[in-house]
Amino acid sequence: MRKPEQAPAKTHPRPRKAAGRTASSRAGRGRRTSRAETAPYHHGALRDALLEAAERVLERDGLPGLTLRAVAREAGVSHAAPTHHFGDLTGLVSELAAIGFRQFNAAMAAACGGGELSINERAMARAKAYVAYAQAHPGMYGLMFRTERLDYSRPSLHEAAEASFAGLAGAIAAKRQEKISGDALTLDQAAAIARAWSLVHGFTMLLLDGRLGDIVDRLPEGCSTEQLLDAMLKTTVMKD
């Protein structure tokens, strides 16, 4: 009864057999203490478990490996279980992206720290945290910024992504010592925001795609990508 799934995966995808999951599923029906390690018919917190499994699959196998069935295997449930919680692949991916945006925002907020940093130092710290998050979680960052399968009409995703934008705009406003009136921008303000975001986002994308490799390889001895980022930002960030 359990055989049609978890097939050998003969072609190109990573075999990467699911580790555990052997004697678990059909074991105890009688006792229902909800503390047992055995997987009962009702998981109890499958939705969160699926999202965690999805993040593992994403960072391990990359975006093309992030499939509904792979996530279900990773979580140890039937291949159709995710559908019930997320509707379809777009739903799962969008909820995962929302988590990513929250992590991302938290990382940048933490980098800004308390009040012991100057405005300029905070802007630099935020930019570095931006790139650092993407390097630490390339799968997540790719999911958030390069997938067409995101449904921004989902409140959780829309909200988390909006917070990301608001944080950026707020930082720019603080640097210019202006207050942004939520509904209107001058051309200069808009250009400053677009410039900062485009610069950091573009650098991150090119870096993750390995397209800056040609540049990094030609740097003087001992120069890292962080120094490159630093040098790149120094003239631009300082002048807004």
Place this chain on the structure above:
Amino acid sequence: MRKPEQAPAKTHPRPRKAAGRTASSRAGRGRRTSRAETAPYHHGALRDALLEAAERVLERDGLPGLTLRAVAREAGVSHAAPTHHFGDLTGLVSELAAIGFRQFNAAMAAACGGGELSINERAMARAKAYVAYAQAHPGMYGLMFRTERLDYSRPSLHEAAEASFAGLAGAIAAKRQEKISGDALTLDQAAAIARAWSLVHGFTMLLLDGRLGDIVDRLPEGCSTEQLLDAMLKTTVMKD
């Protein structure tokens, strides 16, 4: 027997039966044994026809619609025909991306024009051509810059992409009135190149993803994205 191909298309994809296909005589060879109406078994120039079909499919249906079978349908051949010419989907996509890079480079070179522009004007023209190409061919641009399924070990793709980088680096060098010694860069030079590329690339990606919508909507009356790009570049491009 079953007729698994070409009939159903029940869900979203377009049926779009092969239309023309009569003018496939296409000379090229000494012998024209091709019947006037019926398609000859041997196409004659299927490789190029597939690439053109792929570009049509891409711009019409987007990246997710660009499948081997869809391209074969568009070209009016069997679903396995592309495999013979490109090996696999990565091969087809990579060759198409190479074409995209060549179009892209040609567009930027044309925008720089002859010698009637100043160095700064040429840099601006190049940046605007960059964004304009992406807006005119969003599918192609997405294919070139956001797909993981590219095989840069293919000479055609590697070469075309390399030319893109060389053109950019050359433009920066011209602006700084330096000559770049192909094998080494100072940190300042590298930062200038990374800055220009990141800025334009990031802006383009955010624009195509609709993530600048919040900014554009808050612009003063009658401000277009071109003006935003202009304002964004003006301070930065001018100072390198």
Place this chain on the structure above:
DNA sequence: TGTTTATCTTTACAACGTAAAGATTGTGGT
């Protein structure tokens, strides 16, 4: 002319997303 080779088609298979129906368990009403 006959053979060989390149090109295209047919057939086949595993993986995928998704819909629908069945099985199991938690929950609320009486």
Place this chain on the structure above:
DNA sequence: ACCACAATCTTTACGTTGTAAAGATAAACA
């Protein structure tokens, strides 16, 4: 306590995709 109902998870099924392999056809070549 009991039972109907709803939520959760599994099975089954279908159409899609990429890709391998074998068959058919036309061009090239001896």
